[in-house]
Amino acid sequence: MSRRIPWVEKYRPRKLSEVVNQDEAKKALLDWINSWEKGKPNRRAVLLAGPPGIGKTTLAYALANEKGYEVLELNASDVRTGERIRQVIGGSMKMGSLFGFRGRIILFDEVDGLNVREDKGGLAAIIELIRESTWPIIMTANNPWDPKFRELRDEAEVIQLKPLNEDDIMTILRRICNNEGIKCEEDALKLIAESSGGDVRAAINDLQAVAEGKKVVTKDDVTVTERAHQFDMFKVLDKVFHARRFDEARSVTFLPSFDWENYYPWALDNVPSVYAKSVDALSDALDNLSLSDVVRGRIVKTQGWELMPYMLELMTAGIALVRNKPPLARFVRLSFPERIRLMARTRESRQLRDALINRLRIELHASSSEVSLYYMPLLRLMAGSDLFKKKLLERLMRVLGYSMDSVERALGIEGVGEGGEAGGGAERKPKKGSR
Ligand SMILES: Nc1ncnc2c1ncn2[C@@H]1O[C@H](COP(=O)(O)OP(=O)(O)O)[C@@H](O)[C@H]1O
Ligand SMILES: [Mg+2]
DSSP states (O other): OOSOOOHHHHTOOSSGGGSOSOHHHHHHHHHHHHHHHTTOOSSSEEEEEOSTTSSHHHHHHHHHHHHTEEEEEEOHHHHHHOHHHHHHHHHTTTSSGGGTOSEEEEEETTGGGSOTTTSTTHHHHHHHHHHHOSSOEEEEESOTTSGGGHHHHHHEEEEEOOOOOHHHHHHHHHHHHHHHTOEEOHHHHHHHHHHHTTOHHHHHHHHHHHHTTOSEEOHHHHHHHHHHHHHHHHHHHHHHHHOOSHHHHHGGGGSTTOOHHHHHHHHHHHHHHHTTTOHHHHHHHHHHHHHHHHHHHHHHHHTOGGGHHHHHHHHHHHHHSOTTOOOOOSSOOOOOOHHHHHHHHHHHHHHHHHHHHHHHHHHHTOOHHHIIIIIHHHHHHHHHSOHHHHHHHHHHHHHTTOOHHHHHHHTTOTTTTSTTOOTTOSOOOOOTTOO
């Protein structure tokens, strides 16, 4: 293997049907291109919007491929000179059928990467292009909701894509593993999918990093790369804390690996120590973080992804630009967030709990929610009560193949009854798997 092919390219869907999820977006795209083909475009351009790695560029190419269009890609520097745009508008009629294509689709990928200040007139040129082009135009953007793109948005039909859920991502990963002849544990795939935050590109890259060249991939293989992510988060936060300007702080959110769900606890846990010397800085940073959390709640509740940029800006620039910012060391001392540590520590007992519920569900012919609502409290009561009931529970559980120890852990009452240690005590014997 001389040069490895990135799996994100190797497995990039060529057809719309291979693009997982995004059904609404596909339909909107097809409707739109059909309207062009009928000679009456609804809108001359569409703008595919959504966070990184969810299939924006892929959809554009898949549509073109499937419908027999040639893709002509434009980028910021084309716009800067303006020349190429004129070429595209001017010369477009002659080409096209040359290679048997039905026509062209003009793709402007990541228009929001356009630096409106530097590329003066760039936006105007794109808008002109949209108004005059005889070819359908597809644009993509992570963040088209910035006010400076309003005019552009008005020219186009905005199609919002959604981050993929864990199951969708696992489906994609599983398909790749099968193709590569790799046996990958479900738990390993799940872990990768979980930590991708809906970004398929990140998930596939992670998978390639741990799986390429292997026959078998286990969960432990993945845990190792998870640590690499943690390292990234140190760098991200360091950059944010040192940022002097708004865009400098916000820029981390454009990193392909930026994971905002993970970022939040990191920021929250580290602000107090980094800004310990300035009450103003501390109060501003925490205010902004809490506001970002309010926005997050709203996004999740209403699926209002257009609010996402505000949330991201609040949690990055919002902690970088604060009053009386204390002087920072060259490398700020950052610590691993308690919440994630706790989640990792409780992962085992949460898994035990899920497994127990599932088993009881089958044995008792009840639903999972019935089991966790009615039976689990009962078990907890029995486990904590007098010797007789506890022995009864122990016997019942042994029939099902559970040791009392694992039942207690599943019930979250670990440590009870162990030589003098108070429940929830600070010192706990180190357990395998905790970091
Ligand atoms: N919905 C999807 N279904 C299948 N694969 C996907 C999907 N979204 C992304 N991918 C994979 O992730 C990679 C990155 O997707 P891409 O379309 O470039 O993302 P972006 O939204 O950032 O443009 C693709 O090469 C493809 O392999
Ligand atoms: Mg893209």
